[in-house]
Amino acid sequence: MKDFLIIGHGLAGAILSHNLLEQGFTVEVLDQPSNNHSSSVAAGLYNPVTGRKMVKTWAADHLFPFLEPYYKKLEAQLGASFLRPIGIYRPFFSYEDQNDWDMKQSEESYKPFISKIHKKGIESYDLHDEYGGLQLAQSGYVKIPDLLEANKKSLVQENSYQEAYFNPDKLEKTNAGFNYMGNDYKAVIYCNGLRVLQTDHFGWLPMKGVKGEVLEAKTAHQPETILNRGVFILPTDHDTTRIGSNYQNQFEDLLPSKKGQQEILDKLQKLSRAKYEILNTVAGVRPATKDRRPIIGKHPEYEHIYVFNGFGSKGVSLIPYFAQQFTAFLKENQPLWDEVNVSRFYSSYDSQ
Numbered sequence: 001m002k003d004f005l006i007i008g009h010g011l012a013g014a015i016l017s018h019n020l021l022e023q024g025f026t027v028e029v030l031d032q033p034s035n036n037h038s039s040s041v042a043a044g045l046y047n048p049v050t051g052r053k054m055v056k057t058w059a060a061d062h063l064f065p066f067l068e069p070y071y072k073k074l075e076a077q078l079g080a081s082f083l084r085p086i087g088i089y090r091p092f093f094s095y096e097d098q099n100d101w102d103m104k105q106s107e108e109s110y111k112p113f114i115s116k117i118h119k120k121g122i123e124s125y126d127l128h129d130e131y132g133g134l135q136l137a138q139s140g141y142v143k144i145p146d147l148l149e150a151n152k153k154s155l156v157q158e159n160s161y162q163e164a165y166f167n168p169d170k171l172e173k174t175n176a177g178f179n180y181m182g183n184d185y186k187a188v189i190y191c192n193g194l195r196v197l198q199t200d201h202f203g204w205l206p207m208k209g210v211k212g213e214v215l216e217a218k219t220a221h222q223p224e225t226i227l228n229r230g231v232f233i234l235p236t237d238h239d240t241t242r243i244g245s246n247y248q249n250q251f252e253d254l255l256p257s258k259k260g261q262q263e264i265l266d267k268l269q270k271l272s273r274a275k276y277e278i279l280n281t282v283a284g285v286r287p288a289t290k291d292r293r294p295i296i297g298k299h300p301e302y303e304h305i306y307v308f309n310g311f312g313s314k315g316v317s318l319i320p321y322f323a324q325q326f327t328a329f330l331k332e333n334q335p336l337w338d339e340v341n342v343s344r345f346y347s348s349y350d351s352q
């Protein structure tokens, strides 16, 4: 009998399964890959200071000191290379913006996230950055598909991975836990992104999909860092660049759209003067939550049924920290933060 049946091998299922194995648990991961699940489309940015108003993201002081060391260790353990800690450059909107950041440089709470304040534009980037810009520290991107491939390889070696669709109707309760297709498990964890809403166990969660698109393009000079204001321009290991993204709460299908592409190109023009040849567009849906916080913990009624989900647009920065917290919860009953605990939604669960 294995300890955990994990449904889904996106970034959440991959990192959680790795942590559980490391802590001595046995797992079986079931995944039915698709081209437009969130992890296969995501640009993989991690950015401690976001939004037009450029404020620290939620829980940044906890998440970011943990993040790069976690991914570096994971690279060493999996024998793969997927972390690109290349920083983010965000042009200022005005001299006032520049002054604000000049002041913030001396604030203890912002210092760790500032690498440099540029008082003048950086010519070689060909941007609209006449007021200079902010070079952020503790930022970059993770090549999520490469991480998933390496983790899958390691799970296969441990005999802990199956490429298969999980059919909730085939899950049977037993005295010791669960039986699924002839195999016994002590517990089940749903890491299946938005498709958790198609299950009876967690179909009641207040989650929704937010569609987004990413363009793949060619340009004459790849920047050495990520450029970001309104849209990001991400240099890759190859000679292409990734540009994105947009946020659509209402959508009819999961296909890339002309409208979405145009929205990104309009914002790109406000950031960059360079010419881009668009090669391809990909689209996916983020597993977002009503209150923009992850949803983690145990089912309100059924013992040994868990969820680790709802990472929205920030899976890369949220998942390592909360996978560690959730592993300690499962192993030693350590508390989960109230803000991420699924128990905050128990009142919406109707057991009838």
Ligand SMILES: Cc1cc2nc3c(=O)[nH]c(=O)nc-3n(C[C@H](O)[C@H](O)[C@H](O)COP(=O)(O)OP(=O)(O)OC[C@H]3O[C@@H](n4cnc5c(N)ncnc54)[C@H](O)[C@@H]3O)c2cc1C
Binding pocket: 007, 008, 009, 010, 011, 012, 013, 030, 031, 032, 033, 034, 037, 038, 039, 040, 041, 042, 043, 044, 045, 046, 164, 165, 166, 167, 191, 192, 193, 194, 195, 196, 210, 211, 212, 213, 214, 244, 245, 283, 284, 285, 286, 287, 308, 309, 310, 311, 312, 313, 314, 315, 316, 317
């Ligand atoms: C356009 C776009 C850009 C993004 N950019 C960023 C970014 O720059 N930085 C960032 O941090 N985040 C970004 N994100 C968000 C990021 O992708 C998510 O936060 C994260 O990948 C969610 O991972 P997940 O494992 O929870 O879900 P998913 O990636 O959705 O993985 C769920 C997995 O479960 C599988 N599954 C579902 N149901 C079943 C079943 N019944 N049986 C078997 N398998 C099943 C799916 O096939 C999939 O493999 C972006 C998302 C999009 C769409």
